[in-house]
Amino acid sequence: MRSFRRFNGTQRNIVRFPEDFMFQLSAGEFANLKSQIVTSSWGGLCRATPYAFTEQGVAMLSSMHVLRSQAQLRERTAQARAAVAANRKELGYGG
Numbered sequence: 001m002r003s004f005r006r007f008n009g010t011q012r013n014i015v016r017f018p019e020d021f022m023f024q025l026s027a028g029e030f031a032n033l034k035s036q037i038v039t040s041s042w043g044g045l046c047r048a049t050p051y052a053f054t055e056q057g058v059a060m061l062s063s064m065h066v067l068r069s070q071a072q073l074r075e076r077t078a079q080a081r082a083a084v085a086a087n088r089k090e091l092g093y094g095g
Contacts, residue, residue: 010022010051010061015073016060016073016077017053017057017060018077020054020056020081021053021054021056021057021060021077021080022051022052022053022054022057023051023052023054024049024050024051024052025049025050025051025052026049027049029049030049030050054084055080055084055087056077056080056081056084059076059079059080059083059084060076060077060080063076
């Protein structure tokens with residue numbers, strides 16, 4: 001999937017990404033990122049700062065086109081949080 005499609009899909013489905021699933025980079029973070037990965041001076045995809053996704057957000061991205069109802073969305077959100085918590089516990093990160 002092309003980057004701009006993912007960005008637009010995320011914008012249209014913002015309710016699927018709670019604060020702990022996704023955040024938007026600040027202008028400073030974006031400038032630092034661009035300097036580290038040598039992107040075009042105008043920012044490539046768009047001039048808006050991009051979104052960054054947590055582990056849960058990546059899991060939601062993978063199922064974004066499958067979930068149709070609010071109940072499915074709530075269930076998938078809970079599953080994503082539980083999976084990350086179990087993974088962190090297994091790896092000894094706490095929480």
